[in-house]
Amino acid sequence: MEKLAIGIDIGGTNISLGFVTSDGKVLIKESLPIKKFKTAESFVDFASEKIEKLVDELDSEYEIKGIGIGAPNGNFYNGTIEFAPNLEWNGVIPLASMFQNKTGYKSFLTNDANAATIGEMVYGNAKGLKNFIMVTLGTGVGSGFVANGELILGNDGFAGELGHTIFDPNGRQCKCGRCGCVETYASATGIVRTAKEFLNNSNESSILRDYSEDSITSKLIFEAAKQNDKLALKIFDFTANVLGFSLANAVAITSPEAIFLFGGLAHAGDLIFKPTKKYMEEYLLIIFKNKVELKASSLPENNAAILGAAALVWDN
Amino acid sequence: MEKLAIGIDIGGTNISLGFVTSDGKVLIKESLPIKKFKTAESFVDFASEKIEKLVDELDSEYEIKGIGIGAPNGNFYNGTIEFAPNLEWNGVIPLASMFQNKTGYKSFLTNDANAATIGEMVYGNAKGLKNFIMVTLGTGVGSGFVANGELILGNDGFAGELGHTIFDPNGRQCKCGRCGCVETYASATGIVRTAKEFLNNSNESSILRDYSEDSITSKLIFEAAKQNDKLALKIFDFTANVLGFSLANAVAITSPEAIFLFGGLAHAGDLIFKPTKKYMEEYLLIIFKNKVELKASSLPENNAAILGAAALVWDN
Numbered sequence: 001m002e003k004l005a006i007g008i009d010i011g012g013t014n015i016s017l018g019f020v021t022s023d024g025k026v027l028i029k030e031s032l033p034i035k036k037f038k039t040a041e042s043f044v045d046f047a048s049e050k051i052e053k054l055v056d057e058l059d060s061e062y063e064i065k066g067i068g069i070g071a072p073n074g075n076f077y078n079g080t081i082e083f084a085p086n087l088e089w090n091g092v093i094p095l096a097s098m099f100q101n102k103t104g105y106k107s108f109l110t111n112d113a114n115a116a117t118i119g120e121m122v123y124g125n126a127k128g129l130k131n132f133i134m135v136t137l138g139t140g141v142g143s144g145f146v147a148n149g150e151l152i153l154g155n156d157g158f159a160g161e162l163g164h165t166i167f168d169p170n171g172r173q174c175k176c177g178r179c180g181c182v183e184t185y186a187s188a189t190g191i192v193r194t195a196k197e198f199l200n201n202s203n204e205s206s207i208l209r210d211y212s213e214d215s216i217t218s219k220l221i222f223e224a225a226k227q228n229d230k231l232a233l234k235i236f237d238f239t240a241n242v243l244g245f246s247l248a249n250a251v252a253i254t255s256p257e258a259i260f261l262f263g264g265l266a267h268a269g270d271l272i273f274k275p276t277k278k279y280m281e282e283y284l285l286i287i288f289k290n291k292v293e294l295k296a297s298s299l300p301e302n303n304a305a306i307l308g309a310a311a312l313v314w315d316n
Numbered sequence: 317m318e319k320l321a322i323g324i325d326i327g328g329t330n331i332s333l334g335f336v337t338s339d340g341k342v343l344i345k346e347s348l349p350i351k352k353f354k355t356a357e358s359f360v361d362f363a364s365e366k367i368e369k370l371v372d373e374l375d376s377e378y379e380i381k382g383i384g385i386g387a388p389n390g391n392f393y394n395g396t397i398e399f400a401p402n403l404e405w406n407g408v409i410p411l412a413s414m415f416q417n418k419t420g421y422k423s424f425l426t427n428d429a430n431a432a433t434i435g436e437m438v439y440g441n442a443k444g445l446k447n448f449i450m451v452t453l454g455t456g457v458g459s460g461f462v463a464n465g466e467l468i469l470g471n472d473g474f475a476g477e478l479g480h481t482i483f484d485p486n487g488r489q490c491k492c493g494r495c496g497c498v499e500t501y502a503s504a505t506g507i508v509r510t511a512k513e514f515l516n517n518s519n520e521s522s523i524l525r526d527y528s529e530d531s532i533t534s535k536l537i538f539e540a541a542k543q544n545d546k547l548a549l550k551i552f553d554f555t556a557n558v559l560g561f562s563l564a565n566a567v568a569i570t571s572p573e574a575i576f577l578f579g580g581l582a583h584a585g586d587l588i589f590k591p592t593k594k595y596m597e598e599y600l601l602i603i604f605k606n607k608v609e610l611k612a613s614s615l616p617e618n619n620a621a622i623l624g625a626a627a628l629v630w631d632n
Contacts, residue, residue, distance in 0.1 A: 131471045145569060147468040147475070154463070154571020155447045156607060161568040164601045169561065176601055245485065252477040253461060253569055255470020285480045285492055291472060 003065045004058075006051060006105065007310030009112070010034070010071035010095075012086040017047060018303065019054065019064075020310035024123035026303050028054055040081075040089045040098065048102040066106035067099050068312030070115030070305055075157040079109045108312040112136070114151055114160060116299065117144025118315050119308030120260055121151075125298040131256045134297065135162060135247070137265035137272075141183040141190075147254050151315075162250055163187070167242050185242040188218040188264045194235050195221050206231035222268050236268070237275050244279025251280075251288050262297035262304070269296075319381045320374075322367060322421070323626030325428070326350070326387035326411075328402035333363060334619065335370065335380075336626035340439035342619050344370055356397075356405045356414065364418040382422035383415050384628030386431030386621055391473040395425045424628040428452070430467055430476060432615065433460025434631050435624030436576055437467075441614040447572045450613065451478060451563070453581035453588075457499040457506075463570050467631075478566055479503070483558050501558040504534040504580045510551050511537050522547035538584050552584070553591050560595025567596075567604050578613035578620070585612075 002021060009016045011034065018029040030050070037043035055064060073084040079096025081087065096109040110118070117134040120126040126134070130149040136142040141163030145152040152159045163183035164176055171180025172193065184190050195216050199208060207224040208216060208231060224232035247259055265272055277294045284292070299307055318337060325332045327350065334345040346366065353359035371380060389400040395412025397405065412425040426434070433450040436442040442450070446465040452458040457479025461468040468475045479499035480492055487496025488509065500506050511524060511532050523540040524532060524547060540548035563575055581588055593610045600608070615623055 131475075147463055147470070148466045150464045150466075152463040152468075152570055155573040156571055156603070158603050159447075159463070159569065159571035161571075161601055161603075165565040165568045166561065166599060169599065178599070178601070245482065249481040249565065250569060252481045253475065253566060254468055255472055255475035255477075257471040283482060283485065283494070285477055285494070287472070287474050287477075 001061055001063045004062050005065050005310040005313035006067045007306035007308070007313075008047065008067060008069045008099075009115075009305035009309050010069065010081070010087070011305070012072065015043065015047075016306050017050065018306035018310065019058075020307060022314060024307055026306060029303070029306065034087070038088070040093045040095060044095070044098045044102055048099065051103055064105055066108065066313040066316075067096075067103065068115070068309040069095055069099070069107065069109040070112045070309040070312075071095065071109060072112060074109050074111040074114070076108070076110040076114065076153050077157040079107065081109070106313070106316075108316050110157075110312060111142070112305065112308070113142025114144045114153075115308030115312060116142070116262055116297070116304060117146060117151060117160075117308075118311040119299050119304060120262075120297055121146060122311035122314050123299065123307050125260060125295060126258065129257050131254060133162075133247075133250060133254065133256045133259045135259065135261050136263045137187060137261060138263040139188055141187045145250075145254055146256075152254075162246060165246055165249070167246060182242060182246045186239055186246070186265070191218050191221055191235060191239050191265065192216055194238055195232075198231055198235055198238075202231070204231050208232060218264060222271065225268070225271050233271075236271050239265075240272060240275030241279045243272075244276045244281075245283050247276070247280045247294075248283030248285075248288075251292055252285055255288065256292060258293040258295055260295050260297045262299065266296055317377055317379045320378050321381050321626040321629035322383045323622035323624070323629075324363065324383060324385045324415075325431075325621035325625050326385065326397070326403070327621070328388065331359065331363075332622050333366065334622035334626065335374075336623060338630060340623055342622060345619070345622060350403070354404070356409045356411060360411070360414045360418055364415065367419055380421055382424065382629040382632075383419065384431070384625040385411055385415070385423065385425040386428045386625040386628075387411065387425060388428060390425050390427035390430070392424070392426040392430065392469050393473040395423065397425070422629070422632075424632050426473075426628060427458070428621065428624070429458025430460045430469070431624030431628060432458070432578055432613070432620060433462060433467060433476075433624075434627040435615050435620060436578075436613055437462060438627035438630050439615065439623050441576060441611060442574065445573055447570060449478075449563075449566060449570065449572045449575045451575060451577050452579045453503060453577060454579040455504055457503045461566075461570055462572075468570075478562060481562055481565070483562060498558060498562045502555055502562070502581070507534050507537055507551060507555050507581065508532055510554055511548075514547055514551055514554075518547070520547050524548060534580060538587065541584070541587050549587075552587050555581075556588060556591030557595045559588075560592045560597075561599050563592070563596045563610075564599030564601075564604075567608055568601055571604065572608060574609040574611055576611050576613045578615065582612055
């Protein structure tokens with residue numbers, strides 16, 4: 001009898017649900033706009049019925065081992081989503097126990113970055129690694145730290161906020177209310193801020209000047225850099241400096257074997273990896289130099305969130 | 317039969333050796349200048365004989381469970397001291413296996429800060445805590461991070477270098493070759509550097525001006541601050557800012573329940589704790605605010621190193 005985990009990814013726009021084998025094959029996958037569900041209760045009702053239906057349709061050779069949920073502001077210890085600013089569901093939502101009560105399956109919940117980290121450990125390049133860091137470079141910067149083979153959750157379940165370590169206390173205003181967080185530089189939105197600053201503070205020619213300020217995206221900067229646009233390359237270099245700095249400081253704390261980059265910015269390949277690695281090595285304490293691999297995540301982008309969520313089931 | 321651990325602390329000046337009960341009583345303690353031993357071999361020979369003699373003198377109601385060693389540049393995984401700049405013993409020294417072979421007792425070795433961390437966990441205020449940080453504020457800044465109830469050693473055994481996270485990449489020259497390490501500000505030597513800078517960069521009156529620049533010590537600064545010397549208080553405030561900043565960034569990564577400060581600077585009490593706590597809270601991400609206790613270590617200074625080393629035996 002083959003064992004399956006159900007992975008549910010709660011995003012700001014869409015919710016995805018998939019049935020995943022222990023070796024990471026996604027057998028069934030469904031996506032729905034989260035707007036359909038005014039409350040978490042209505043979503044749990046709908047999804048539980050859906051799961052029941054899908055399970056009925058499965059061959060009897062499969063056995064469901066549990067449900068894993070990745071969600072913004074997810075707290076593993078409590079199985080709750082806590083005050084997620086990007087969701088319409090307010091307050092503290094005990095989503096794991098709601099699913100467990102409704103479906104009878106053991107249910108686990110954690111935040112998106114932690115789910116991706118466990119996904120990398122269970123299905124990806126971090127298989128077998130006892131000490132590594134996963135960094136998700138999306139709209140924000142998320143991260144998960146694994147030490148001694150276990151995800152660091154911390155006292156309250158909220159550990160792993162590399163994006164909200166402070167790079168420069170006099171730096172950019174962050175949505176979190178403080179200034180200079182790594183996220184304000186090394187995310188997709190951060191690199192756009194850098195581009196706007198660089199465009200406004202110099203007269204250097206650039207392909208990016210063909211676009212209105214409001215239409216500049218991280219993708220456009222990437223395209224310009226690929227065409228060897230000097231200003232775009234400087235923007236990547238500046239971003240890599242911040243990221244390399246914060247990674248070097250993180251290495252001094254947990255001394256990982258490898259760091260995996262995931263998400264939007266990581267797709268820029270050598271444009272982001274090469275300078276980040278260069279700066280990280282420059283900032284590293286000598287005992288850590290040339291020891292830490294900087295690699296792309298091996299989770300397939302389209303299924304990463306579901307794989308990460310499902311991996312919670314195998315990891316627990 | 318009561319169980320005992322033997323704790324050995326290798327310092328730059330002295331070596332201490334003690335027999336410690338499982339509840340942290342130091343029954344026997346001896347100290348020797350390290351200069352007596354030109355080589356690690358000669359020390360192991362001497363200490364093993366000493367241990368044998370002391371064991372023979374013990375009541376038969378005691379049983380030795382093992383040897384724990386705290387040493388600069390100690391690597392727990394390998395049981396080695398690796399290229400310690402402050403020791404005359406050169407290269408890589410497999411001290412744990414040397415002791416184990418000579419005495420027959422299971423032997424463990426780690427660096428001083430990690431030993432202090434395990435000491436705090438086994439004998440001190442961190443008893444029962446699963447997530448905490450220990451920071452030793454001495455000549456340098458050492459640290460140990462505990463997550464999920466286990467010390468983070470990292471891939472190579474060298475994790476926990478908070479003192480060598482970079483506060484300001486354009487900051488002070490550090491002995492490690494890089495610039496702006498936390499250690500160059502928040503250690504006993506760091507606070508003296510700050511005092512000299514502050515004295516040279518202003519004409520502000522201060523008790524400290526009664527001393528020649530070369531005679532200023534962290535203790536003098538402490539004494540001046542206790543007498544409400546404004547410049548000395550500014551020096552503490554500046555130091556606390558750097559320490560509070562680096563602690564806030566560390567909290568974002570491991571989300572500890574408590575942080576313990578140990579060593580020279582920690583003895584300044586409120587003069588260092590109050591402003592450090594204030595700055596740490598200012599720099600903390602909102603989800604971590606007012607959650608993390610900042611406390612003095614409860615290890616008695618005179619026996620802390622031996623207790624920490626001995627604690628390795630109970631922890632393994």
